[in-house]
Amino acid sequence: MAIYDTLGTAYARTRQPDPRIAAQIHVALGNAADVINVGAGTGSYEPPQTVLAIEPSQTMLAQRPPRSAPAVRAVAEHLPLRDNAADAVMALLTVHHWTDLAAGIAELRRVARRRxxxxxxxxxxxREQFWLVREYLPQAAAYDDTRATPIDRLATLLGGAHQEPVHVPHDCTDGFGAAFWRRPHAYLDPQVRAGISMLAQTGEDALAPGLARLTDDLANGSWHHRHADLLARDTIDVGYRLLVTDT
Incomplete structure (x- = not known):
């Protein structure tokens, strides 16, 4: 069973693509005539020229919008595609779930003609920049330590890559890990947490003490006092990166 067969049930509600992040991704794809989306989930950020989505979870596939690109249930490590199948291949917030990173990246390189x-x-x-894991939920950061891919290793497997920071807007519509950096109350919502894999997989029991502290700090104003600088910012860099490489 794919992990998102159990974790992905709320994704269509909490993980709507953010148009500003979408624009950055689409620019990175360049003038690709056709695109394959690997680890596609519910189809967020797929450009109009997407010709195929690859996703292991039936729960996620079932949430894809009508008229989205055709989808196949498969894993990144064994793409059911011929060599040089499309101009570009994209893989968004998915590589940390793969069982064999090197095999998955090799498959992306095999399938992509250009990018x-x-x-x-x-x-x-x-860990250093995001207040939620630094101050309240170090358990979630510890869980991500076990699965996060070092950027330099990923770039090496890709044969070199250009890095672009992805700044998170304060009103981000895609509810991934740090999307609510200026809306701290959102992290107290179980449905929001269910759409964030680092929180959902850490587990509610482990998160409970930190969430209780956050509840108290929001109620007594100490969170707002400590993070007054954030309330004046429109975007933040907490480490999300686009890696772009030409094959």
């Missing part, structure tokens, strides 16, 4: 675009994050930077 590969990967969205991931720098775990050390994320």
């Amino acid at each position: 590969i675009v990967i969205l991931t994050w720098d775990q050390q930077f994320f």
Whole structure:
């Protein structure tokens, strides 16, 4: 069973693509005539020229919108595609779930004629910069330590890659890990947490003490006092990165 057969049930509600992040991804894809989306989930950020989505979870596939690209249930490590199948291949917030990173990247390189675009994050930077895991939920950061892919290793497997920071807007519509950096109350919502894999997989029991502290700090104003600088910012860099490489 794919992990998102159990974790992905709320994704269509909490993980709507953010148009500003979408624009950055689509620019990174360049003038690709056709695109394959690997680890596609519910189809967020797929450009109009997407010709195929690859996703192991039936739960995620079932949430894809009508008229989205055709989808196949398969894993990144064994893509059911011929060599040089499309101009570009994209893999967004998915490589940390793969069972064999090297095999998956080799498959992306085999299938892409021209370009590969990967969205991931720098775990050390994320740990240092994001208040939620630094101050309240270190257990979630510890869980991500076990699965996050070092950026330099990923770039090496890709044969070299250009890195672009992906800044998270304060009103981000895609509810991934740090999307609510300026809306702290959102992390108290179980449905929001269910759409964030690092929280959902850490487990509610482990998160409960930190969430209780956050509840108290929001109620007594100490969170707002400590993070007053964030309330004046429109975007933040907490380590999300686009890696772009030409094959």
